Amino acid sequence: MIRIIIHGCNGKMGKVITKLAAENPGFKVVAGVDKNTSPLDFPVYSDLKDVKEEADVVIDFSYHEAVPNLVKAALQKKLPVVIATTGLSEEELKVIEEASKEIPIFKSANMSLGVNILINLVKEAAKILQQDFDIEIIEKHHNMKKDAPSGTALMIADSINQVLNDKKEYVYGRHTKTEQRKPSELGIHAVRGGTIVGEHQVIFAGHDEVITISHSAQSREIFGYGALQAAKFIINQKPGLYTMEDLVKKG
Numbered sequence: 706m707i708r709i710i711i712h713g714c715n716g717k718m719g720k721v722i723t724k725l726a727a728e729n730p731g732f733k734v735v736a737g738v739d740k741n742t743s744p745l746d747f748p749v750y751s752d753l754k755d756v757k758e759e760a761d762v763v764i765d766f767s768y769h770e771a772v773p774n775l776v777k778a779a780l781q782k783k784l785p786v787v788i789a790t791t792g793l794s795e796e797e798l799k800v801i802e803e804a805s806k807e808i809p810i811f812k813s814a815n816m817s818l819g820v821n822i823l824i825n826l827v828k829e830a831a832k833i834l835q836q837d838f839d840i841e842i843i844e845k846h847h848n849m850k851k852d853a854p855s856g857t858a859l860m861i862a863d864s865i866n867q868v869l870n871d872k873k874e875y876v877y878g879r880h881t882k883t884e885q886r887k888p889s890e891l892g893i894h895a896v897r898g899g900t901i902v903g904e905h906q907v908i909f910a911g912h913d914e915v916i917t918i919s920h921s922a923q924s925r926e927i928f929g930y931g932a933l934q935a936a937k938f939i940i941n942q943k944p945g946l947y948t949m950e951d952l953v954k955k956g
């Protein structure tokens with residue numbers, strides 16, 4: 706049985722992980738960490754360093770500013786971590802990278818299998834269409850989301866740039882631009898409203914034709930299920946920084 710600490714246990718995704726783990730005998734939540742220490746069915750702490758329970762892995766769905774402290778405590782406890790939190794700054798990403806030299810860390814802005822398939826399709830399309838098609842990404846999320854654009858939109862943009870040798874310059878929205886679009890641009894646009902779980906559209910716009918590759922998350926459970934699979938994967942890895950690609954490759 707895999708013993709989990711949920712970082713961000715009182716949040717929307719923390720509660721999804723709690724429910725999925727309770728339904729699956731292969732997992733047990735032994736403790737939670739959250740700045741909101743409202744009681745749950747397991748002990749809740751305000752800092753990972755204070756957790757007394759033995760665990761195999763930490764799953765994090767919290768807030769970007771909380772991540773460096775989490776990673777430092779995980780390093781002290783030599784605990785593998787699954788990081789799903791988005792909106793991470795360059796500095797926060799560096800802390801993760803450094804720590805991954807000593808503990809296994811799995812990080813993905815989107816834990817769903819579907820988005821990771823979308824990324825593969827988008828990379829192929831970008832290679833073929835790079836000369837004649839403009840690429841724009843539109844993401845839509847619920848009105849409680851704090852970061853914009855979504856971590857997934859940035860991950861998709863980075864994967865496009867990876868196959869196009871960093872040719873694309875990101876343009877976030879267009880309200881500051883009063884000039885014609887350049888072919889080198891990659892537009893990224895965020896929409897927030899209601900209870901939208903997560904939508905990503907990658908638009909390849911050519912002359913008189915448009916190809917759209919899209920993913921629509923219809924529940925938060927897809928992210929929770931992916932995070933549990935990531936937890937199962939990361940506890941058996943050597944120190945390093947792992948992504949969904951590594952998990953999918955492993956089968």
Ligand SMILES: NC(=O)c1ccc[n+]([C@@H]2O[C@H](COP(=O)([O-])OP(=O)(O)OC[C@H]3O[C@@H](n4cnc5c(N)ncnc54)[C@H](O)[C@@H]3O)[C@@H](O)[C@H]2O)c1
Nearest residue numbers: 713715716717718739740766767768771789791814815816
């Ligand atoms: N990678 C994915 O597949 C995926 C999927 C969904 C959400 N997310 C990301 O996960 C994060 C959380 O999403 P959510 O919808 O559960 O948000 P949420 O706001 O509902 O929950 C976040 C929780 O973290 C806690 N928190 C905030 N700051 C903290 C701190 N300093 N220390 C400890 N706990 C702290 C909050 O009290 C809250 O309970 C966001 O960054 C979101 O973008 C990623």
Ligand SMILES: O=C(O)C1=N[C@H](C(=O)O)CCC1
Nearest residue numbers: 791814815850855856857903
């Ligand atoms: O609900 C959120 O917040 C989500 N955030 C991720 C992102 O920023 O890409 C993934 C989808 C849900």
